[in-house]
Amino acid sequence: MTAIKHALQRDIFTPNDERLLGIVNVCKAGKKKKNCFLCATVTTERPVQVKVVKVKKSDKGDFYKRQQTWELRDLTQVDAKDASKENPEFDLHFEKVYRWLASSTAEKNSFISCIWKLNQRYLRKKVEFVNVSSQLLEESVPSGESQSVAGGDEDALDDYQELSTREEQDIEGMMEMCEYAISNAEAFAEKLFKELQVLDGANIQSIMASEKQVNILMQLLDEALAEVDTIEGKLSSYEEMLQSVKEQMDQISQSNRLIQISNTNNGKLLDEIQFLVNYMDLSKGHIRALQDGDLTSPKGIEACINASEALLQCMNVALRPGHDKLVSVKQQQQLFAELRDTFARRLTNHLNNVFVHQGHDQSSTLSQHTAELTLPKHSPLHRDLLRYAKLMEWLKNTHKEKYEGLSRTYVDYMSRLYEREIKDFFEVAKIKMAGTSKEAKGKFATLPRKESALKQETESLHGSSGKLTGSTSSLNKLTVQGSNSRRSQSSSLLDMGNMSASDLDVADRTKFDKIFEQVLSELEPLCLTEQDFISKFFKLQQHQTVMPPLAQPETEEPDGSAPSKMPPQAEHRHSLSSEKDMVRLMMNKIFQSIETELNSLIALGDKIDSFHSLYMLVKMSHHVWTAENVDPASFLSTTLGNVLVTVKRNFDKCISSQIRQMEEVKISKKSKVGILPFVTGFEEFAELAETIFRNAERRGDLDKAYVKLIRAVFVNVEKVANESQKTPRDVVLMENFHHIFSTLSRLKISCLDAERREAKHKYTDHLQSYVINSLGQPLEKLNHFFEGVEARVAQGVREEEVSYHLAFNKQELRKVIKEYPGKEVKKGLDNLYKKVDKHLCEEESLLQVVWHSMQDEFIRQYKHFEDLIGRCYPGSGITMEFTIQDMLEYFSSIAQSH
Secondary structure (H helix, E strand, O other): OHHHHHHHHHHHHHHHOEEEEEEEEEEEOOOOOOOEEEEEEEEOOOOOOEEEEEEEEOOOOOOEEEEEEEEHHHOOEEEOOOOOOOOOEEEEEOOOEEEEEEOOHHHHHHHHHHHHHHHHHHHOOOOEEEOOOHHHHHOOOOOHHHHHHHHHHHHHHHHOOOOOHHHHHHHHHHHHHOOOOOOOHHHHHHHHHHHHHHHHHHHHHHHHHOHHHHHHHHHHHHHHHHHHHHHHHHHHHHHHHHHHHHHHHHHHHHHHHHHHHHHHHHHHHHHHHHHHHHHOOOOHHHHHHHHHOOOOOHHHHHHHHHHHHHHHHHHOOOOOOOHHHOHHHHHHHHHHHHHHHHHHHHHHHHHHHHHHHHHHHHHHOOHHHOOOOOOOOOHHHHHHHHOOHHHHHHHHHHOHHHHHHHHHHHHHHHHHHHHHHHHHHHHHHHHHHHOOOHHHHHHHHOOOOOHHHHHHHHHHHOOOOOOOOOOOOOHHHOOOOOOOOOOOOOHHHHOHHHHHHOOOOHHHHHHHHHHHHHHHHHHHHHHHHHHHHHHHHOOOOOOOOOOOOOOOOOOOOOOOOOOOOOOHHHHHHHHOOOHHHHHHHHHHHHOOOHHHHHHHHHHHHHHHOOOHHHHHHHHHHHHHHHHHHHOOOOHHHHHHHHHHHHHHHHHHHHHHHHHHHHHOOOOOOOOOOOOOHHHHHHHHHHHHHHHHOOOOOOHHHHHHHHHHHHHHHHHHHHHHHHHOOOOOHHHHHHHHHHHHHHHHHHHOOHHHHHHHHHHHHHHHHHHHHHHHHHHOOOOHHHHHHHHHHHHHHHOOOOHHHHHHOHHHOHHHHHHHHHOOOHHHHHHHHHHHHHHHHHHOOOOOOOHHHHHHHHHHHHHHHHHHHHHHHHHHOOOOOOOOOOOHHHHHHHHHHHHHHO
16 A cells, blocks of 8 residues: 555645545445555645545556545545444545545545644635544544654644655665565564664764763863853953944944034035025016006017016915915915916006007997998007907916906907997998889989988898788889889789890899908908917916806896896806807897897898899808808807808798799780790799709708709699680690790709600690691591591401492592682691791790691601592592692691691
């Protein structure tokens, strides 16, 4: 068992840093005996892990391998089966019960004892040992002899060391010298014990033989001790001498340390004084600039800027701990605070005066812009104020209340100034816009030139809600003249075919387009310049900050009550706004009248002519697109976007109004229809729209309007044709669809290609239908005769037998043919030409087209009649009284004579 234990330690456990402490040869109880070993091991590294390992001999060789491993802490019970009798069986309870049969009871008891010791030493876990002899467990109890045994085992566990290679070789050599070492271990141990006694005796004899040498050694030791005592005495005397020197050196060292501490403190004090002098000292020049500096001259402003920056730097110095308790520092801080308040008050008063003076200068220049469609330029005001931009930034960082007050003052002043300028500007624009109507021009030429009169008249022009009427009447027919006579709402589209003779011609609309473009072109740089100035002057473009609420100036209520204040919730909401949002809020307050005035101008233009919405949609879309490219969130972009919605709504109303008026069109029962008014109206609309929307950004809106309008035109042309009494239905459809086809082909509108093809198809179908229906009248009897012939053939009568029927014999045929000699045919064709001429209108010039189609159809019928004569009356020699050449001459002479 010892050799096996040694082999297992070497081959299996040493490579895994484990020590083998207990082993038992077992097999599973009740099964076929397959021997294996249960080994109790501990790891050599801390913390120690205790394991139970099942080792089995390999089937392929003579070496052993690990088969299964359990942690000892997972063991719950050890059952030895019988404590009084020898029984090799025992159970180990891990996650399940393992039943084993040991090779001998002694090995079983030894292994259980080892498990108990390991549990007591390393785990202290309550493992239940059942049916185990108390004597077996008492061997390891720490008392008397048992203590020594247990202690010896534990020491052996701790002091156990693996044999070295040299030791293994010596043991193997010794065992080879004694052949019975393995077979009789007790005899081998007895032999080794005897040899050890012999060696101990030899050692004792050797020691006793060297007694003389020991005595000599003891004498030398005594002499050495005496010499040591002598040296110790000398060292004590030296120590007493050096003690006084040490005290003196300690005093000198203490003195030097105090001197060094004093020097260090002086250096630190000097540094603190220099720090305060360097960073908290403001020059007299800066103090004079802050107290009495000139805020009007460039040099004075520059000196104030430098002084304010130096003051801000001194006030923002990061003081070290304790500085704030110094009296001089407190005095200096008080001086800085007084200078800050003084300069902030001077700066605020001066900028307020600058606002007032600049406002007076600007107001004096308003008169020169009254008669012109231009806005005053504020670049001089901005240029003068931008000199104070750095001072405004200083005021923002030091005196937030005064900064907020200045911003509110500026916004309030500029809002009133811009409101006057914009209002006057739009009054001029409305007068010029109203002047696009010739009648309005004549009316306004007699109006007083006073500004109040102009204002009153233009207010009357756009005072209504701006509903879209679609009327193209002149301005005096709206409100200027004040009369009650108005053109009906449906007159616009009925008169669109005569727009060249109306007051609102292309030149008027072009002039309106230029006026509207000039208005937008004046507003755009005005807003962008003002927004750029606000960002630079108030320093609002750099970073996020808490901005002041743009509250209304505090004024007393009409009842004398206290001025209203912004609620705390609104102030908190504004305080969280970004600087970019504040720029937009300031712009909204300053230019609060722009959107209202633009909407009023748009309503006026739409009232004058609903087609103006096309011009306004294109221009407004372009300016919105331009503004969004610069800054999508800017005031200009947002405002123009809102106005664009109104313009688009007016455009949609214009389209809806035209469609509604198409549906309301009534035709005269006494005159021919001709080209319908809304057809020519669509033509004018399309021509105008294509001119306006060339290269426009919102082409999609026009395409959608085209589709709605053309479908309405198609539907209402069919409706009017069905209701027509004077003009044949086919003529109405033919002429109007031909006009629509010509218009779409000429304008080449891509989104209406399908409608163009449909119009051509309808025109062709109704032309053919009209020609066929008309040609049945000149040769009416001949048509009826051959229709009867075709009916007999269709009933199954052979063609050559038709002539034997009484009603269709050769004599009847000759009689019918004689009724239509050449003169009669020409006379009938001449009457037909006159009738067609009465049906067709002159505007479309389709008479020759229709006449040529009738000629082709007449020739086709003539050939058809000759073919029927040849097939149904063969060999009869019957022919028509006229030839094809005669017919061509008839048609040509009739056309030339008319």
